[in-house]
Amino acid sequence: MLTHFIENASSFGQDIDSLFSLITILAGFWFILAELILFYFIFRFRRKKEEPAKYVTGEKKSEMKWIKIPHHLILVCDVAIVIGAIFVWVKVKQDTPPIDEEIRVIGQQWAWSFVQPGPDGLLDTADDISTVDKLHIKVDTTYRFHLESVDVVHSFSVPVFRLKQDAVPGRTISGWFKATKEGEFDIQCAEMCGLGHGVMAARIFIQSEEKHNEWMTASASRTNSTQLLATTPSQKNKTKQKQNG
Amino acid sequence: MANLSSSEALSHSDSGHDTHHEKMSFWSKYVFSTDHKVIGMQYLFTGMFMALIGGFMVYAFRMQLAFPGEAVPGFGNVSAGAYNALVTNHGTIMIFWVAMPVLIAALGNFLIPLMIGCDDMVFPKINRLSYQIFLLSALVLIASFFVPGGPFGGAWTAYPPLSAQAKFNLTPLGAPMWVIAVALEFVAFLLGGINFITTTMNARAKGMKMYDIPIIVWMIVIASILFMASVGPLMAGAIMLLFDQTLSTNFFNPEYGGDPVLWQHLFWFFGHPEVYVVLLPAMGIVAEVITVFARKKLFAYKTVLYTTFATGVISFFVWAHHQFISGIDPRMANVFTITTLLISVPIAEMLFVYIATLYGGSIQFKTPMLFALAFLAEFLIGGVTGIHLGASGTDIYFHDTYFVLAHFHYTFVPIAIIAVFAAIYYWFPKMFGRMMNEFWGKVHFWGTVIPFNFIFIPLFMLGMAGQHRRIYNYNHFPDLATPELQNLRIIATVALVIMLLFQIPFLVNFFVSMFKGKKAEANPWKANTLEWTAPSPPPHGNFKVFPEVYRPPYEYSVPGRKEDYWPQDSKD
Structure with missing residues (x-):
């Protein structure tokens, strides 16, 4: 994705570009999902005379799952990103290949x-x-x-x-x-x-x-x-x- | 002054705050006041004034970037030195003299005593001193623009040796004045923070338990704790830097065994919690506004509170993600990548809770609600792009590019501009006893939020193309001087000018409504929290009768009740 903006001319540039794509896809998924739900709620629950607001505490188990499941899924995504980030970092900044x-x-x-x-x-x-x-x-x-x-x-x-x-x-x-x-x-x-x-x-x-x-x-x-x-x-x-x- | 025990406060509230304070002269009422509301207003107006300066600066340097070398109308030619000074002071002002005073000091001062139902801060004179030192700090910073040698231009992060030695920064007076101004500002906020924490813990209305405190009060208190715990090291650093500048000590001078990277640690140990110091009050504003205008109970109040605590704790362990490539031990980057990505979890959870709060609501699109919803939509962009920077591997490329700049403006603009406007439109009736104009409020909303995206999306693209920050003219870099990239710079600048122009209707609306607006009733939005039980505007002493609290703050649309709200102080 990054090569669309700037070309890559180094051996590890590709790794950084792939990590960029990985993060963009994972974070982008959550971003689009959250924005879609946000705008759907804004549209669906706009004020209507015949439909009063619901009373939801968000403290029951059945309600909390809507926060807890995404919470765990995000943690999984974070683990994937951390592994990718460390892999790239170690390759570029910690390891040194044979020097010419x-x-x-x-x-x-x-x-x-x-x-x-x-x-x-x-x-x-x-x-x-x-x-x-x-x-x-x-x-x-x-x-x-x-x-x-x-x-x-x-x-x-x-x-x-x-x-x-x-x-x-x-x-x-x-x-x-x-x-x-x-x-x-x-x-x-x-x-x-x-x-x-x-x-x-x-x-x-x-x-x-x-x-x-x-x-x-x-x-x-x-x-x-x-x-x-x-x-x-x-x-x-x-x-x-x-x-x- | 505060009602440490509410029975005592009740008895003296009848006997005469009002009569006692009528005799005050203009000076003692508005300039040397110890009233928390007046001090809050002083912070608000100072912050708004500084925002105008910071806004003018961004106009000048964005015009230079779009049309390099041409005289900027109203400013003149932007030289390399002037450009550096403009970006440095724009950053410094917007963080320390706009976001901090408005989000923490103005709202904290105005709202905390009203929302917890007491008559003033517990240390009113410390509160007055806090504002006076803050004003002094702003004057020192403004004075530094006019000293021989010019204002400091070494970026708002002030990395030594550049910031420490006049032979490098070429601003022998501007640099020390900048440090003094920032250090004074820290003192002011330490004094303010003492008040926010002590008042909330000790002076709450009878019956207000921990879980009955409105979220915004919690957020300001936690932000104050974060600030007070993180600012100490930077305060020490600032004094060392000042000594390096003025007494030729060598704390940060490598020639004599000093370490320039030490400053970076001290700065970011404060600097990253600082992000959450301003974020949390903004999240608080949004919690108050969306519950009222969706007529909904806040989804999972306790979860919001616990995620806030978690964010606060983790925020102390992420600072080195600003220093991945600064020459620290490369193994450290792995540790700080993990902590940084970990902090995305509570923040994401908080945003999910807010979105879930809208579910099943009855949403009314008044101006404050539009700004609060825009905060959620826009802050999400700032949040997800932060992951590219918190991951060490991609930060090698993005560090110090426009991608970073666009990312943190997508967090700070929603925080310090969009959420602050939500707060101003929402509490204006309580502050001044009059309503703001809805039509012009909506014009201002669309005129602010749409151009905002057209400023920073092009800057994301420039960052991906490898454009670095703080460079006054990209024509010196052949790869960056292409017409395609220049067009992006021009789009951003044009959008910025439009956004700045749309602040004029806001300022007119604000000042005209203050004197000529429709009179506001005590509770125009039909909200639950205690500030709405006081008259609009509240007199000195706030409440005619001190309220007693019977329930949590977000009991909206409770089944079986005729009204869709249930004030905290209503017995039935």
Whole structure:
């Protein structure tokens, strides 16, 4: 149902969309039933001279069943939804599949910086490629991202992936995604982060492996002139460790 | 002042409230009054005034969203900073300075002593202090709009470090004033809550047992208990935030070992029970109105009461569903998904009880009844869409999108707008001794409820398309700048302007009826509860003779009686 409004480009997007459909069908059933009964009663029991109101306490067993049966049925629906929700949650946020690539995502007022390994395939080395407001990734590749913030709370949101995670200053929060479709999509900041929150827009470029490698070779040659927009606490620690070692 | 023992109260009620209070000057009667009815009116009028400000704000920022970059008539250009300040203060005002004062304070103050049959709150001076602090809090908030640097714009949730450090929020005066205003407002409601609980427990009319208390009184009392139990942690949080802002402490500053997520816990530990603090009085209003206009006994009074208790208890264990993706331990999301879905059960049960109450009724479509029925129909939408957000799996996608925004407006608008209008049209005769105009009431009803749906259904669709909140111009996002989505934004804005315009007939009807309306009798709706046994409007001291209670509040259409109602204080 959700793909009618926005396409899905990640491996777990389908799970979230199915959960959405499950909840919409179960909740929608109760919603339509309740509205139909409500409007039927409003119409059927409108004031008529010849028909005085009934006296019903609602405390007899035969009357209470009209509340108790739906009560138990709703509980059953809730159990189904809870199971579905936990299944999806564990898959997206708790379990991590085997990782192919690692990237660093840094939020700051008001831009997104992305750091990915250069030709040596290792993060936090001299040939890292860093970009601002543009994230280039390979399709069908599982990425682990390390999310950081240098100032206030931001939230890294890629709607086509159905992915969102807050970036909290002082912490590094990790997660994963795997793109299943090539294309170019929005990245939004989903947490109010000050004056420029409304322009904290970035784009994600999902390309085939070959095209991505072309981009990477082209960027790697430029990388020495590219400066990181900001230094994050974890990078500070890394430099310290290097100095100590 | 209250009749702690009703025999004592009876004896002094004859000897002169009326004569004693005739000498009061305008100031002591209307401004520094300790009369619960006057204080209730003060809260009502302050709340209505703040609603006009909050309504103007929503007009300004919705116009910006529909026609980005163009000057808004009556406001001017909406810059990014102005937009953030508008949405922040719209949210803050509508929750803390409209929903709370009108639903809890205005109705609680006006109705509780009248509905339980006593002459005033048990602590009238604390009550007066409560309003004075509330007024001060509103003035501080309004003053913050005009300080150098501008008003606070860090969202009504005020997450630090953004809210805590001026170098991030760029509003060095606006942010602390916002926190001070909110903290003062909490103090005001703590004082009010003490009165509601104590008065209901100690000053009821002779013969009024626990199960004879009208549902709305129960709801306001339970809401006050929820508020008082949940606000403490946030009060502590607000003071820490104020210290961070003004004394450069580091409670929420990660650079020096503070934790920004701590604020989120304190805020939502209060913030989620707060939803039920305003929901319960609205459910109370609907219970009173549908029983009177369907001439029906409330279906399963005790079930309503027990589901309310259950809701109140569970509401303390759901707060982290606001924080699924905020960096808390991901395993916590599973626990809070379960508690959150559990709370859907008592709420659904309450709605079923109300619908069942209509069965076999003799429904009369007066304006208050139309608003009460609209509450049931519309709140159901808010209820079912909450499940998408309470389920952790789908919340990953929907968190902080317009789906959330549309969902909670489908709960808060029925609560703070639709149910409040039901209450105003229903109790207006008791408040001012005159009737409101029915025709204009119905015009106002349709003009409010139809556009309301045209505002928020498009916003649900925008949320499903992945549009996030608090962004002043979606042209910066290529996927969101399509003409189809822009059309949805324009529909919502046009509907909003229509809905706002239809509030003009209400305001005219309200103020004209107050002075020129048809005189109301003591019990124009033929209702059972005690407030209708007092004259309209009730004098200082409320009752000529204090009522005695013989039966529960919803004995309508009892077989074998000539009349289809049976007042609580009628002996036979």
